[in-house]
Amino acid sequence: MIYLDHAATSFPKAPGVVEAISSFLTHRAGNPGRSGHSLALAAQAMVTEVRGLVASFFSAEEPSRVVFCQNATDAINLALWGLCRVSDRVVVSGLEHNAVARPLAAMTERLGVSVAHARSGADGVLDLDELEGLLAAAPTRLVAMVHASNVCGTILPVAETAALAHRYGALFLLDAAQTAGVLPIDVRALGVDLLAFPGHKGLLGPTGIGGLYVRPGVRLRPLRQGGTGTRSEETQQPEALPEALEAGTLNTVGLAGLGASIRYVSERGLEAIRAHEQLLTAQLLEGLGSIPGVRLIGPADATKQVAVVSITLEGWEPVDVGAALDSSFGIAVRPGLHCAPMAHRTLGTYPGGTIRFSPGPLTSSEEVASAVAAVQRLAGA
Secondary structure (H helix, E strand, C coil): CEECECCCCCCCCCCCHHHHHHHHHHHCCCCCCCCCCHHHHHHHHHHHHHHHHHHHHCCCCCHHHEEEECCHHHHHHHHHHHHCCCCCEEEEECCCCHHHHHHHHHHHHHHCCEEEEECECCCCCECHHHHHHHHHHCCCCEEEEECECCCCCEECCHHHHHHHHHHCCCEEEEECCCCECCECCCHHHHCCCEEEEECCCCCCCCCCCEEEEECCCCCCCCCCCCCCCCCCCCCCCCCCCCHHHCCCCCCHHHHHHHHHHHHHHHHHCHHHHHHHHHHHHHHHHHHHHCCCCEEEECCCCCCCECCCEEEEECCCCHHHHHHHHHHHHCEECEEECCCCHHHHHHHCCCCCCEEEEECCCCCCHHHHHHHHHHHHHHHCC
């Protein structure tokens, strides 16, 4: 199979991930913080080490500001429900994933939270003047924004958005589902208050693990309460991070794999990964864009997007193109709405959606060339 669905999840995983998981299950699979025996202590040492790796990777102030979650969606829910109160106002971009849109819809119904949408162009580029106008119009609790679109790959202006949010008294939540492990993210330099990230996409780790960075001074209500291994005599959830937001046993197996994947990404280097993916993106844009009947969605500029390229093909439904690429050519892509109908409305591809090609750091130029040739065959070119 030629795997071009890294925007959904990475495959294969980083070298060393499988071995790290196997080694942990064989030698260190105790419950961290719950006992004093050697297996529990070994598990706690691993969790502490990985928390430090993540904090360093995102330039967090200290490891305790990293809270481990199930995935980016879990982290976003923790941020939104933990921060927002009755009648709060939230501003979002026009490219948001359902991971942001659906919790906000529920909060609108249950808490009376209001949501304002900052316009993006047909290429996905955010209108900063529109954003500032919305922030100036009414008090806003939070600005929530995807770092790069999972539909068209457009990279949004993080530092500028964070600065505008802070100027008008709002906090800033960044959804790094498509950029963690792909673009450099320094939470302090960028002005990020809350950062949600998955382990299984650009970080090349296993599924079921992710996290939330919480800036010092920002307090969130926990979504659940329970055992933390500390202050067991108290009925209230501990207030200190990360225990305040990490009730129950952590996904230690996932963390073992995440530690190995972050080491690999760090050793290979974000600059090298970005350069490789930019070349593949440019190859896709040039090759697909030259096929009669193909429409490129988004900026169509490898320097302005991550390695996510969406197209439509004249005379074909996206779902049929995806099925044909899989069954006839052994090429895995993602057709449809990509859990982001808001983005498709912005881009003018709703309700049919698009065919999305998303290579990764282990994808070869030859594989991309094969995908372009397959689309040419389907187009009859």
